[in-house]
Amino acid sequence: MIKRVMVTAVKQAVIISIVVVAVGLGFNALRENGIPLIADAETFRVQTEAEFMKVDNAWRLFEQGSAVFVDARDPRVFSVERIEGAVSIPPVGPELENAGWLAGSGSIIICYASEESQGQAGIVADKLIDMGAGEVFVLYGGLEAWKTAGLPTERD
Amino acid sequence: MSTVVSIISNKYLVLAIRLVLGGVFIYAAIHKIIYPADFAQDIYNYRMLPPSFINFMALALPWLEVICGVLIIAGIFTRGSALLIGFMLLVFIIAISAALLRGLDISCGCFSSGVENTGHGIAVDLLIRDILMFAGSLIVLFYAGSAFSLARRAD
Numbered sequence: 001m002i003k004r005v006m007v008t009a010v011k012q013a014v015i016i017s018i019v020v021v022a023v024g025l026g027f028n029a030l031r032e033n034g035i036p037l038i039a040d041a042e043t044f045r046v047q048t049e050a051e052f053m054k055v056d057n058a059w060r061l062f063e064q065g066s067a068v069f070v071d072a073r074d075p076r077v078f079s080v081e082r083i084e085g086a087v088s089i090p091p092v093g094p095e096l097e098n099a100g101w102l103a104g105s106g107s108i109i110i111c112y113a114s115e116e117s118q119g120q121a122g123i124v125a126d127k128l129i130d131m132g133a134g135e136v137f138v139l140y141g142g143l144e145a146w147k148t149a150g151l152p153t154e155r156d
Numbered sequence: 157m158s159t160v161v162s163i164i165s166n167k168y169l170v171l172a173i174r175l176v177l178g179g180v181f182i183y184a185a186i187h188k189i190i191y192p193a194d195f196a197q198d199i200y201n202y203r204m205l206p207p208s209f210i211n212f213m214a215l216a217l218p219w220l221e222v223i224c225g226v227l228i229i230a231g232i233f234t235r236g237s238a239l240l241i242g243f244m245l246l247v248f249i250i251a252i253s254a255a256l257l258r259g260l261d262i263s264c265g266c267f268s269s270g271v272e273n274t275g276h277g278i279a280v281d282l283l284i285r286d287i288l289m290f291a292g293s294l295i296v297l298f299y300a301g302s303a304f305s306l307a308r309r310a311d
Contacts, residue, residue, distance in 0.1 A: 005235060005298055012236020013243075016223060024219040028192065035192050035214065041207040044200035 046138060048122030049129050050111070053137035055149045058110050062151070067108040069139075070128075072120040083112065083143065084152040091123040103131035112139035112146070164295050167303040173292040174300075177241055178229035180289065185221035188214070202251050203258075220244065228296065231305025235297055242293035249286050256280070 028034040043052060061067035062083075069086035071078045078088040089095045089102075089111075102109065109128055111121040118138065125136045139146065147153060163169070188195040196214035199205060205213065220240060228237040256279075 002298075006239075009235035009239040009297060012233040013239045014236075016227065016233060016236050016240060017220070020220045020223055021216055023223070024215040027189075027219070028215050033193075035196060035211050037211055037215070038208050039196070039211045041200075044197055044207060044210070047197065 042118060042140065046118045046122040048125050048138055050122065050125035050136045050138050052140045053110055054140045055145045055151070058137075058139055058146070059149070059151055061108055061110070067110050068102060068105070070102070070109055070111045070121075070124060071143075072111055072113040072124040073117065073143075077114075079156040081143075081153050081155050083146055084154045086112075089124055091120045091127070096124060096127055099128060100131055103128050103133040106134065108135045108137070109133055110137045110139050112142050115142040115144040118142050165299040167301060170296055170299050170301070171304045173296055174228050174231070174234070174304075177238075177289060177292055177296065178225040178227075180225075181221040181228075181241060181244075182225035185218040185225065188218035189222065192218070202255055204251055204254065217244070231300075231302075232307050234300040234305065234307070238293045238296040238300065242290055242297060245286050245290040245293060249283060249290065252283050252286065256283070 025037070028037075046052075058067065058069075062069070062085075069083045070089045071082045071086040072090055073088075074090060075088050075093075078086075082088070087102075089099055109125075111125040111128070112118070113121040121138045121142070125138050128136050141148075143153075192211075192214045195218065196210050199210050199213055200207065221244065224237040224240050224244075227233045228241065
């Protein structure tokens, strides 16, 4: 009796599971704010309302001059090396409190930090969004990803 | 022993368990279907799955909950639904136990997620609740009959 019950249950479970996967993935594909099927740890470590932007897209905007890069690291580290042309706005301090000029500029804003401290970029991004900035992103992989791609940095 | 079996196989008890399990799982799924990203974050916080699998789970699990909930209430594919509900509860029991043993202070992600969570952190009472529901799913699995069922015949 147990074997018969289990065989029936397993067969039904397989059918249900197939329907579930089809419905779940289909619903996600059709909705406006669907999530990617595969994500990596960074998107969970860095909790932010801003979307992530990969280095190649960020580079395209850099070349066009249509984005402002915001470095969310400690200013001392910023002075050692940063993305070329980036401005320093750490998550704590007067720079962020007075960043209304940036939030209201209408520019595309790309926040970044070092790879292991990207949470700071998320904090700055969220604050800029609260201030009214329209297009704010967090650079996927941080400064390390930018440098690995051989893209320009500068120092004091 | 036969008294115990006759009690737990009572068609009214089985129906009550079906309604409770189905209702709980349908209710639990709604917020997670609306906010899959927040639910994915809750799954990540348990630190049990590789990140690359998390979003798939966040998309599939709520629909598994709602579809199994509807089916078990309707009495269609009852045993399959009970098996899947029991499996999910087993996974939840293991996840909550592991999180408690590791001392993780995280949101359960049971009925809400992310910033919408009602502050329902993981705790022993959640574990007990899930264990009781798991026991209920086993009862439905083995004693589901054709009574109060939309299926034309018993599973």
